Amino acid sequence: MPLEIVRNDITKMAVDAIVNAANTSLLGGGGVDGAIHRAAGPQLLEECRTLHGCRTGEAKITKGYRLPCKYVIHTAGPIYQDGQHGERDLLVACYQNSLELAKAHDCETVAFPLISSGVYGYPKADALKVAIDAITHFLFENDMTIYIVVFSKDAFEISSKLFSDIEAYIDDVYVEEHLDSPRESIRSRLQSKYLKQAREYEELDECYEAPTAPMVASDACLNDMLNQIDESFAEMLIRKIDERQITDAECYKRANVDRRLFNKIKNNPLYKPSKQTVLAFAIALELSLDETKNMLMKAGFALSHSNRADIVVEYCIMTGNYNIIEINQVLFKLDLQPLGY
Ligand code: APR
Numbered sequence: 001m002p003l004e005i006v007r008n009d010i011t012k013m014a015v016d017a018i019v020n021a022a023n024t025s026l027l028g029g030g031g032v033d034g035a036i037h038r039a040a041g042p043q044l045l046e047e048c049r050t051l052h053g054c055r056t057g058e059a060k061i062t063k064g065y066r067l068p069c070k071y072v073i074h075t076a077g078p079i080y081q082d083g084q085h086g087e088r089d090l091l092v093a094c095y096q097n098s099l100e101l102a103k104a105h106d107c108e109t110v111a112f113p114l115i116s117s118g119v120y121g122y123p124k125a126d127a128l129k130v131a132i133d134a135i136t137h138f139l140f141e142n143d144m145t146i147y148i149v150v151f152s153k154d155a156f157e158i159s160s161k162l163f164s165d166i167e168a169y170i171d172d173v174y175v176e177e178h179l180d181s182p183r184e185s186i187r188s189r190l191q192s193k194y195l196k197q198a199r200e201y202e203e204l205d206e207c208y209e210a211p212t213a214p215m216v217a218s219d220a221c222l223n224d225m226l227n228q229i230d231e232s233f234a235e236m237l238i239r240k241i242d243e244r245q246i247t248d249a250e251c252y253k254r255a256n257v258d259r260r261l262f263n264k265i266k267n268n269p270l271y272k273p274s275k276q277t278v279l280a281f282a283i284a285l286e287l288s289l290d291e292t293k294n295m296l297m298k299a300g301f302a303l304s305h306s307n308r309a310d311i312v313v314e315y316c317i318m319t320g321n322y323n324i325i326e327i328n329q330v331l332f333k334l335d336l337q338p339l340g341y
Helices: 031-040 042-049 087-104 124-141 160-173 182-203 219-227 233-243 248-254 259-267 275-284 289-298 308-318 324-333
Strands: 003-007 017-022 059-063 071-076 109-112 145-150
Touching: 003 124, 003 324, 017 031, 031 042, 042 059, 059 087, 071 087, 087 109, 087 124, 124 145, 160 308, 160 324, 233 248, 233 259, 233 275, 233 289, 248 259, 248 275, 275 289, 275 308, 275 324, 289 308, 308 324
Parallel strands: 003 145, 017 071, 017 109, 109 145
Antiparallel strands: 059 071
């Protein structure tokens, strides 16, 4: 997955380069800066001394020494005042200059902390948004795997409304594996009746709604099914890309899927993508819920109300939220597997 948010200690990241949230002296400090210097050993400071500092927004590179990475890219983030003093532009420059330096050194994997969101006081949610915007902009033109390493889950807030709405939706529809309340056991009997009936419909090659809803085959989905009865997942993916008049690159970039994986799917009709990959393409193509279920079926999957990640994706599709990074933030916050790969 080209962009992934992970919870870790950045000094443990085995990547080509980690980025240090340094200060303009480049002579060490607290937070990430202190952690990186402690883990890298004294040689890092010795090399930093030769760099003669770094202006805010700029980036300089050293070796990684005892760290499990080849390079450390040092950048000095802006000190947040009130957001009216060019802080955002300087923070964007930190990411852009660090990424250009990583690219110039043939790095394929890079890990960022949330620059300026600690001692320098940049509001974490805004700092994350700037990081995501700057990195996704770079990824539209470049192939690289980039990690945003958050030290603790509260290091970023998702829009509380989105998060609470999704949690409420999960509560409404999530079907526990082991039902205990009488209402749930009635519901499950109903569901198994619908599922049996749905399987009969399936044999008739008709599309069907989730078991809890009355059987309605939507036109779009039924036409899809009848017109492309032998279509593979890959053929459907390519057809949907053409229908939306976007390029392959736009599609896999929006899906936050690696170019190599996309080419594997495109060139090998028998390749079986993961459910997260199929859902990532459904989001990138902004498919309806019916079309998404149809595409999942082509890859041998189905949305399930006993899978919380499926419910999150279902909610986002039904509410027209096709922002895969935001969806992945919610999945990350719920300790669920992100979309993409
Ligand atoms: N791994 C990943 N993230 C970390 C780690 C770690 N080991 N340690 C801290 N963080 C997180 C913090 O929680 C914060 O969200 O990194 C983010 C950046 O925080 P700071 O390290 O305080 O960096 P910044 O806000 O950019 O301030 C830079 O602090 O350490 C000094 O010398 C540094 O003067 C400079 C200033």
